[in-house]
Amino acid sequence: MTGQALDLDRVSKIYGAGGAKPVRAVDRLDMDVRAGEIVALLGSSGCGKTSTLRMIAGFEAVSEGSIRLGGREIHRLAPAKRGVAMAFEGYSLYPPLTVRENIAFALKAEKASPAEVDRRVAEIADLLDIGPILDRYPSGLSGGQQQRASLGRALIRRAALHLLDEPMGQLEPQLRTLLRGRIKFFVKEHGLTAILVTHDQTEANALADRIAVMEGGRLQQFDTPAALRDRPANMFTGTFIGEPPMNVFPASAALSDGRLRLSLPEETALDYPQAAFAPEVREAILRRGRVTLGVRPHAVRLDPAGAPAVVLANQWLGDQTHVAARFAGGVLVTVEHERARVAEGDGVGVAFAPEDLHVFDAETGDAISHGRLLA
Template sequence: MASIRIAGLTKRFGEVSVLKGLDLMIEDGEFVSFLGPSGCGKSTLLFCISGLEDIDEGSIRFDGREISDLGPRERNIALVFQDYALYPHMTVRENIAFPLRQQKLDEATIGRQVAWAADVLGIEPLLDRLPAALSGGQRQRAAVGRAIVRNPSALLMDEPLSNLDASLRVHMRTEIRRLQKELGMTVIFVTHDQEEAMVLSDRIAVMKDGVVQQFAAPMEIYSHPANRFVAGFIGSPQMNFLPGALCGARGDHVVGVRPHDLKPGVGGDSELSLNGTLVLIEPAGPFQFLDVMIGEQVVRATCTDTAGLTLGEGITLCADRRAVRYFTPDSGLRVDQQPMELESRSHVL
């Protein structure tokens, strides 16, 4: 496996810059996700690393070796795509063996490598089936088997789970993470699904408009987002953003608090309190989501027991100050320290 160093990488399509001077260091054996909305440049970055797209500026190094001018085959990487890309006329065994035959290896070596990949992925009983006779999850495992069979320097995956149903997606991401840990592979995983990225990754590169907004461990991004975009993109439901004045504070900073940190209460010295009107209770398994109208804005909170709560009546929501984040109104950058003193503990509306 390999470490991957990206320095000053810029990619343009005509006059449009889709990647803007990116710098990333991916360690050997690390699982990194590129996460962001459609059009942010995450798949383009993956294709630049793989050699499917040329870069306009910057460099890409595998274990310190410059590979920017090498073709995809010379980079010793493996790709897994959203559509699996299995050859329909070949059995699973033949699909997995295909890249080894392209390398003109002897049949004994090919047989050993195919058997190893099939054993690792648990697909031995499927080796003589055609892709049409496989489920979505089985096809995905076969595609991964074809990717890992030749021991690549890095495994690159472009939204490989998006065609699967919800339960199978959860199962497959567990299998991918187990496989990565077992083999010590360097994996780059492209997704727009923040839950996938949070569960799978050692670190996540959150992207917007061709720029990496934050590159850090999942819980670091969740707890200490670099800016308002990251704070709003990571976490479900989305973080609440309120004007500082609405929270009874001086200054024009934006206040952010996650729904899971905002709960019904009576206030306290260490809490931020907001008074509003309960407009919706939404069951969500072990807890309920509450939609509360505060001024002209709906704020979402959570609780485990809705007894005593009535739609249309007043409610107080509280959050520990340690869970509250502050963002500048212009750039949206997070302010590490509270930028303003609260004029009062509670803002009554």
């Protein structure tokens, strides 16, 4: 295995430190990436993803904290001494070199034989479908072609760590889907450690062993795709991960006639038998009193016996239907697998199974429970 373990220990990036308006772009980031693991960095624009990668690669100084790669402290080393290969957000190929020369150039430091260079360039060209453009110059290439050449230049190296900053942002959806499968196989086959920045949740889910969700320079949650979906640590990850986003409603919880009643705005009430919740979950919810309820669109059931809602829109997407409905003073979105036979203005009932309810603290946004489990 070539890939090494990476350990970020309370790493911060402060731009313009000491100036009038310092920007804390990355704030005490703790993250451990295992050898051979693929981690996706996911977060909205400006949350600090590129800054994090640039500090690891050595193109930006670390303001606070330390970085270890394969047990070795690297954050004071020159970029070339770190054993890190990076594909940049804005591809940066060498204009006087052809695509083949750009990619092969990355192997200079490895002192590979000409036959080895040819073999590996051919492997990368197959991987990224860039065989036909190998002998062309960057200036004559489309954005997507330049991006794949740049990705190839990073992936060809047997580095201790690969950093890929939005490596497929310029590609059309079909090609992205094809390449993400191939890239995952390639990374695993060669035992590489990789951090991938993406805006695309599907890509993060499909490629990554774990996903680090960032917001405002802070790590919100670092978990497997399944855990992010089933056990979001707070309202931010709950509503950020998942398409369409999780529905959320304010609620107050009380016991009424032996049932757990969740009262929502506009006199909407959800009643559950006490036994539907484990005692410790029930107690945690009742202790808070005021909570925020979250339910994923896929988990909402249209049920005539459910709480009343009025359909606002019915969108058939070709393989599923999104139904938006006015509910409890807000908007509730449901996903139906078949065409839902409801139209704007129809009154419907909606129901949520207790195991699909995410409950968050109304003040802090921290998760209290997920279905039958305490957070």
